Amino acid sequence: MFYAYLRWLVSFLVWVVNxxxxxxxxxxxLDTRENYILVAPHRTWWDPIYLAFATKPKQFLFMAKKELFNNRIFGWWIRMCGAFPIDRDRPSQEAIKYPVKMLKKSHRSLIMFPSGSRHSSDIKGGVAVIAKMAKVKIQPAVYQGPRSFSGLLKGERIDMNFGHPIDVSDVKRLNDEGVETIANRVQIAFDTLDEQNEAYNNGKKLNPLTYIYRIPLGFIAFILVLLTLVFSYFASFVWNPEKHRK
Known part of the structure; x- marks a missing residue:
């Protein structure tokens, strides 16, 4: 329930902004009844918001670096929304076992950014391993649009594009060759979707007249965010999503 509310709130906020x-x-x-791994290049801190909004009502798990959980409110938010911490310096087997288990037994799919950081184009092998072990398909997507907050605020065009699901069941072994095969399929899908987005993008910015209604709506969004922050702070002392997850 909180996942759906927070997705709506944040999506409303970025709509007001952009x-x-x-x-x-x-x-x-893929059908919402089928679990899958939604993958995309990580280009901004807000592309997960657009991914989650575009695929509603499907809900997702996602990996997040452990440092993001240090803040009480934000850490509680992302835990409530299905995030689990990853130590990038010392990754453990839990980083594979937990999402595989949830893909098999829960109603949630998984969002992954196989390139890792927001400024990397290297396709990691983790998505291949998890997809094979969980026996799920990989759903590629790309974000193309402003990568700075000023560009977002100016109403620069955003294009979210979704490709055909990638079936990896024909890859028999997860050796170096098998992982590379899956990584190549994902990268080809990303490149194709980026090319399509180039054709979609006409460079047209938002009509400035929209600020007539976006500014008062922005005030409403601001109040809702403040109320949610206050609620989340006190709720974080009462409800531990980590214990509930276990």
Whole structure:
């Protein structure tokens, strides 16, 4: 329930800030009854918001670096939304075992950014391992749009594009060759979706007149965020999502 509320709240907030998002080929998304791994290049801190909004009502788990959990409110938020911490310096088997178990036994799919950081283009092998072990498909997507907050605020166009699911069941072994095969399929999908987005993008910015209604809506969003922050702070002392997860 909190996941759905927070997704709505944050999506409403970024709509007020930008309001120029376009979604393409959502018919390629797998059925909501089927679990999968949603993968995308990590280009901004807000691309997970657009991914989660575009795929609603499907809910997701996602990996997050352990440092993000240090803040009481934000850490509680992301735990409530299905995030689990990853130590990038010393990754453990839990980083594989937990998402595999949840993909098999829960109603939630998994969001992964296989390139890791926001400024990397290297396709990691983790998505291949998890997809094979959980026996799920990989759903590629790409974000193309502003990468700075000023660009987001100016209403620069955003294009979210979804590709055809990638079936990895034909890859028999997860050796170096098998992982590379899956990584290549994912990268080809990303490149294809980026090319399509280039064709979609006409460079048109948001009509400035929209600020007439976006500014008062922004005030409402601000109040809702403040109320949610206060609620979350006190709720974090009462409800431990980590214990509930276990």
């Amino acid at each position: 309001g120029n998002a376009h979604y393409h080929n959502r018919e390629n998304l």
